[in-house]
Amino acid sequence: MAGDDADQLHKDKIRSVYAEGGADKVVAFIQGTEDAELRRKFYALARQVLPDRKSREPRFDDVIRIARAGIAEGLRLAELARARGIADEARECIDFANRLSYNLAADLADCWPGDEVPRERRHFEAGLRAAYDCVVWRQELGKPPERRAMAHWAAGMHQLSLGNLVEALCAFEAAFGLSLHAAAAGEDEDKSPETYVKPNGDFGVILYYGYAGIARHRLGDDSGLRQFEQACVAFTGTLKNPRDKEAAEDAQFGLDQLRWVERKFAGAGAPVPAQP
Numbered sequence: 001m002a003g004d005d006a007d008q009l010h011k012d013k014i015r016s017v018y019a020e021g022g023a024d025k026v027v028a029f030i031q032g033t034e035d036a037e038l039r040r041k042f043y044a045l046a047r048q049v050l051p052d053r054k055s056r057e058p059r060f061d062d063v064i065r066i067a068r069a070g071i072a073e074g075l076r077l078a079e080l081a082r083a084r085g086i087a088d089e090a091r092e093c094i095d096f097a098n099r100l101s102y103n104l105a106a107d108l109a110d111c112w113p114g115d116e117v118p119r120e121r122r123h124f125e126a127g128l129r130a131a132y133d134c135v136v137w138r139q140e141l142g143k144p145p146e147r148r149a150m151a152h153w154a155a156g157m158h159q160l161s162l163g164n165l166v167e168a169l170c171a172f173e174a175a176f177g178l179s180l181h182a183a184a185a186g187e188d189e190d191k192s193p194e195t196y197v198k199p200n201g202d203f204g205v206i207l208y209y210g211y212a213g214i215a216r217h218r219l220g221d222d223s224g225l226r227q228f229e230q231a232c233v234a235f236t237g238t239l240k241n242p243r244d245k246e247a248a249e250d251a252q253f254g255l256d257q258l259r260w261v262e263r264k265f266a267g268a269g270a271p272v273p274a275q276p
Contacts, residue, residue, distance in 0.1 A: 023065040027066060029042075040093075067130070071097045075094070094137055101131075108123050134151035145178040153172065153211065165218050166219070182204075200242065209227060209231045210230075213227030218265060235258070
């Protein structure tokens, strides 16, 4: 059976189990699957089955429940592989947990244009935990700077939602620094970081510079607004004269996201309160 056809059958099964008994039944079904590789496949596909962040009922608690079970399964399998002395398999299982954790952090983030679904404080806290797990695992796995930057960005986004502005700024600056390190490799070390925030520049460098500007402005520093505007100008310049189709699509995505988040948090006051 072709891979896509098999995946569709697996997704149909997960969808049926979810309809019958929710997240707990999905986890029980997956954990009852004998083959470890298939268990990982089910956990990876479950994210595509559950109502996503574009749905009127995204069911974030179910997303968290299933993702955390998958992450725990990945780490358990990694420990078993280590006990057998199979380092490559252990690394693969940790990377599986890392991917599930990042996807969880991204799904819970309140930054996607058009997504008006309210999150509760516990959702941001769960997203923050997932993001910081990724920060650690991506460092341990020796992931390239741009991949490590993504984890810091996710942490910063959840800190921003929680009203932890200093922590958000630090995370966005870390993401910017890592992306800049990758983009500037082999270039003149005397160039200022801001010179890389330009039309057709590195997507991550521009995006994270803009996010850092949003956090800085929320802290009362007017230079943050100029920083945010420079990032938007860079993306707009790319759209006017993109080097290729992918660059144009990335620029539109980044510009829409920055403007959405800036508007969402421009009048933000107190952080999201804890639920009673």
